[in-house]
Amino acid sequence: MNMNRLLRSCQRLALPEFDKAQLLESIKKLLLVDERWIPSERDTESLGVGPSNQAKIFVINCPVGPYYKTGFAAVSLAATSNYVRAWPGGTGDAKVGGNYAPGIRPQVEVAQKGYAQNLWLFGEEDFLTEVGTMNLFVFWKNAEGELELVTPPLDGTILPGVTRDSILTLAKQWGEFKVSEKKVTMPQLVEALKEKRVVEMFGAGTAAIVSPIKNIFYKGTDWAIPLDPKDPSSQAGALTKRFADTIMGIQYGEIPHEWSVVVKP
Numbered sequence: 405m406n407m408n409r410l411l412r413s414c415q416r417l418a419l420p421e422f423d424k425a426q427l428l429e430s431i432k433k434l435l436l437v438d439e440r441w442i443p444s445e446r447d448t449e450s451l452g453v454g455p456s457n458q459a460k461i462f463v464i465n466c467p468v469g470p471y472y473k474t475g476f477a478a479v480s481l482a483a484t485s486n487y488v489r490a491w492p493g494g495t496g497d498a499k500v501g502g503n504y505a506p507g508i509r510p511q512v513e514v515a516q517k518g519y520a521q522n523l524w525l526f527g528e529e530d531f532l533t534e535v536g537t538m539n540l541f542v543f544w545k546n547a548e549g550e551l552e553l554v555t556p557p558l559d560g561t562i563l564p565g566v567t568r569d570s571i572l573t574l575a576k577q578w579g580e581f582k583v584s585e586k587k588v589t590m591p592q593l594v595e596a597l598k599e600k601r602v603v604e605m606f607g608a609g610t611a612a613i614v615s616p617i618k619n620i621f622y623k624g625t626d627w628a629i630p631l632d633p634k635d636p637s638s639q640a641g642a643l644t645k646r647f648a649d650t651i652m653g654i655q656y657g658e659i660p661h662e663w664s665v666v667v668k669p
């Protein structure tokens with residue numbers, strides 16, 4: 405009985421490992437308990453994967469503490485190209501429980517090196533995709549010299565987050581700078597950083613709304629990402645803060661908005 409594959413799966417999913425001999429003894433004991441269920445003929449049972457014909461949809465309410473207890477906390481990222489979070493044709497663009505376990509070991513590995521999250525890259529070009537389990541935004545002066553807010557397009561490698569959509573919609577309504585869904589490679593970002601064209605970067609998702617980024621480790625180098633040049637003590641850039649304030653204002657009903665649904669008792 406070869407348990408190496410099971411052990412390898414545990415390692416990949418950052419699950420505790422087990423003792424092979426002990427597991428074999430346990431299986432033997434279990435078979436003795438279940439002896440009556442073992443068919444006497446061959447090929448009598450089938451086990452397979454198929455669509456569910458019944459499912460329950462759960463709505464779970466629970467209070468949560470503030471995400472940033474002491475104001476924003478900008479995060480340091482490590483760019484990951486040896487692991488892939490999502491790929492075209494996969495399930496990475498859907499909220500599937502099975503997408504999360506594979507990201508834990510890469511997360512543990514970067515955490516050991518002192519980084520808060522993975523910056524997920526894709527393909528030989530090192531396309532930026534997402535940060536941890538958040539969508540990614542870059543606010544920069546693009547190569548054409550235009551002020552632009554960019555997030556990667558929904559090509560199958562990106563979860564189409566509600567927060568991502570809200571940020572794109574708000575930014576387009578404000579109409580103050582270009583708003584693009586387009587691919588950006590890590591080399592393009594590094595070039596923009598060298599030329600001091602990057603204004604700020606942040607992750608976006610329901611839990612934090614926005615999460616400012618202060619550093620990206622890529623191919624042996626830590627690249628500092630600007631936060632707020634006007635306030636060196638600040639942990640978030642002006643645009644990042646503005647998205648946080650606006651979305652929170654809408655969530656708390658302070659800013660009347662079609663996205664807020666008022667529940668009347």
Ligand SMILES: *Cc1c(COP(=O)(O)O)cnc(C)c1O
Pocket residue numbers: 499534536537538539563564565566567568608609610611
């Ligand atoms: C949930 C999630 C997001 C953010 O989606 P929201 O709808 O904004 O919360 C982004 N990326 C991944 C991989 C996610 O699982």
